Amino acid sequence: MPPRCDRISELPESLLTHILSYLPTKHSVKTSVVSTRWKNLWLNVPALDLHCEDFPYREEEEEAVLGFLDRLLEFEPGSRLLKVKVKCGSVEIKGLKDRISTVIHRGPQVVDVESCTKYLDPDTETYYPYLEFMPLNLYTSKTLVSLKLTYSGVEDPPGFVCMPCLKSMTLVQVHFRDDSSLERLVSGCPLLEELTLIRDIHSCFVGEVDRFMSVRSGSLKRFRVPLWYGLSCSSPSSAKCRLEIDAPGLEHMVLGEDQFDSIVVQKKLTSLFMVDLNIKFGELFLYGISSVGHMIISEKTLKALELYSRVELIPKFNNLSRLVALFPGNLLEFLPAFLECFPNLKHLILVKSLK
Structure with a gap:
């Protein structure tokens, strides 16, 4: 044969x-x-998808990871890496930040970095919390379209943030230098359409805990604060952070848990089509979303509405045509007054809570 x-x-x-x-x-x-x-x-x-924990353990891991990256980056230094995903593992690898900086110089369109969270003290052989800040050239990338950072530190870059092609950004338990860092980061992305934000509500870095966060964008269409693996702010002190939203073009918004002790919508979101709420709120927030067309609300949000109605009138949602609500049985008396807030409702789905 x-x-x-x-x-x-x-x-x-x-x-x-x-x-x-x-x-x-x-x-x-x-x-x-x-x-x-x-x-x-x-x-x-043209892609790098690297998990550092796939390399030999502990003292050999650092040398193996850096040696591997050096060989890759030196082979064709003029070629592009279009997609970059690096999961650093739990323990610090010294020199990795410099390699990530080199990778960014290669003009990637997609960057996804999960930073290390601990370093090993060689004298005491004890692990301590560690914060890895991203290289400064990240904030002036001319090619990035999608960025995801997990457990990373975001520097306050000298000069300005300019990522002219970035459309999607996900920030998972990222630490900022000060309260205005997120606003500067978002403002430097003129084409940003999608933002996902998950705060670290149990930070080990006291100076990095945010007291105020602002999302201001004229291009943003989708904003998500999702439930993070079932974690919630059980301790009031862990959530002392105010979120301000100023995004007039926002179309979809998901607020999946109380990562913030107050949320304020600066201007009425007239373009808002759908909102999914599992939070408590204040008057300015309700007014800001009153133009929405489709709403999903949790039991927590509905209970907050009932309490709010005892002291203030709930604004009318004149554009709302579809509503999905998890309704607890002990609030059925509130149902008629609740439905009066939606005079043009066409589709209603009520799910009775089992609690």
């Missing part, structure tokens, strides 16, 4: 590297043993 033809290896290199870009980098590297044709193919893949 004639030998089998390896048709995959006959494909153009550009197509092979594109296929490999959908694999984690550790799997892409394994293809180097297939044949001579594949030996250095992984070095030309």
Whole structure:
């Protein structure tokens, strides 16, 4: 029988590297043993998906990770890395920040970094909380379209933030230098359409706990503060932070838990189409969202509405046509007054709470 033809290896290199870009980098590297044709193919893949804990443990890990990145970045220093995902693991790797800076110089469109959270004191062999700040060239990237930072520190860059192509940003338990850092970061992204924000409500870094956060954007269309793996602000002191929203073009908003002790909408959100609420609120917030067309509200939010109605009139939601509400049985007497707030309601779904 004639030998089998390896048709995959006959494909153009550009197509092979594109296929490999959908694999984690550790799997892409394994293809180097297939044949001579594949030996250095992984070095030309326009994507990096690296989990540092895949490398040898502890003292060998740092040297292995940095050596691997140096080889990758030095192979074709003029080529682009379009997608970059780096999960640093729990323990600090000295020098990793410099490699991330080099990666950003390669013009990626997508960056997803999960920073380390601890460092090991070699004298006491004790782990301490650690905060890894992102390199300054991140804030002036001309190519980034999507950015996700997890457990990272965001510097207050000297000069200004300018990410002219960024459309999506996710900030998970990110630490800012001061209360206005988030506002400056968002304001430096003129095309930003989607923002997901998850605060670290149990920070070990006392000086980094935010007291005030502001989201101001003329381009923002979707804003999410989602439930974070079931965690909530059980301690009032952990949530002492005010959130201000000034985003006149906002269309979708999800506020999934009480990460903030107060939320204020600066201007009425006339473009708002859908809002999903699982929070408590104040008068300025209710007025700001009263133009919404579709609303989903939790039991917590409905109880807050009932308490609010005892002291103030709930504003009319004249544009609301669809409502989904989790309604506790002990508030059924409030239902008629509640429905009067939505004079043009067309679709109503009430889910009775089991509590």
